[in-house]
Amino acid sequence: xxxxxxxxxxxxxxxxxxxxxxxxxxxxxxxxxxxxxxxxxxxxxxxxxxxxxxxxxxxxxxxxxxxxxxxxxxxxxxxxxxxxxxxxxxxxxxxxxxxxxxxxxxxxxxx
Amino acid sequence: xxxxxxxxxxxxxxxxxxxxxxxxxxxxxxxxxxxxxxxxxxxxxxxxxxxxxxxxxxxxxxxxxxxxxxxxxxxxxxxxxxxxxxxxxxxxxxxxxxxxxxxxxxxxxxxxxx
Numbered sequence: 001x002x003x004x005x006x007x008x009x010x011x012x013x014x015x016x017x018x019x020x021x022x023x024x025x026x027x028x029x030x031x032x033x034x035x036x037x038x039x040x041x042x043x044x045x046x047x048x049x050x051x052x053x054x055x056x057x058x059x060x061x062x063x064x065x066x067x068x069x070x071x072x073x074x075x076x077x078x079x080x081x082x083x084x085x086x087x088x089x090x091x092x093x094x095x096x097x098x099x100x101x102x103x104x105x106x107x108x109x110x111x
Numbered sequence: 112x113x114x115x116x117x118x119x120x121x122x123x124x125x126x127x128x129x130x131x132x133x134x135x136x137x138x139x140x141x142x143x144x145x146x147x148x149x150x151x152x153x154x155x156x157x158x159x160x161x162x163x164x165x166x167x168x169x170x171x172x173x174x175x176x177x178x179x180x181x182x183x184x185x186x187x188x189x190x191x192x193x194x195x196x197x198x199x200x201x202x203x204x205x206x207x208x209x210x211x212x213x214x215x216x217x218x219x220x221x222x223x224x225x
Contacts, residue, residue, distance in 0.1 A: 034212060043200065043215045044155075093154060097211035100145075100204075105154040 004096050006103025013084055013110055021079045023094035023103045032097035033077035035069060037090045050077045084110040113138040113203050117216035124191055124223055132186040132219045134201035139179045142206030146175050146186050149198045191223045
């Protein structure tokens, strides 16, 4: 059945490097993908909304130059955390508007 | 702007108890409301989705109700078990131009002890 495949499930990176997180829609086309972030012991907060073929819409307080979102095709949306810092360590998860399917989430640890 | 609040923040109960988790939201124009379960370090598992035209949904020992006029939803768990221990999140789903956007509550951490 329809599912959103998110990779990697976890990643550890050094400060200053960039990390790309991918969400692929399987067996369906995702025109819109929502990206959420969850800090430890906190709830999920919407970071941005990506639409295939257009610029992403970022929520207030989210740095668009730091969190680059690309939605170049109907089956792939990516979030790149650029110049990562320890405070970016968090759980990132995507959700397709179509069907409301969530990815499995990515736990990012920046050391 | 939609705000979602969950009470209590944490709950510890002995096995077998029936319990109620509360969720309130500020914008009654929500499209749907959804309850999730999140185990430590894991993603989200959808439990129940209540569409705007519905008042409740049931799945096994779980029952969720929705009262849009009062801005409230409750999740009822019957005969709780240790395996029910997790964080429970409710989320309002927007309609209109923001269709599909979820606003989450802070969650209720549930511990069911044997």
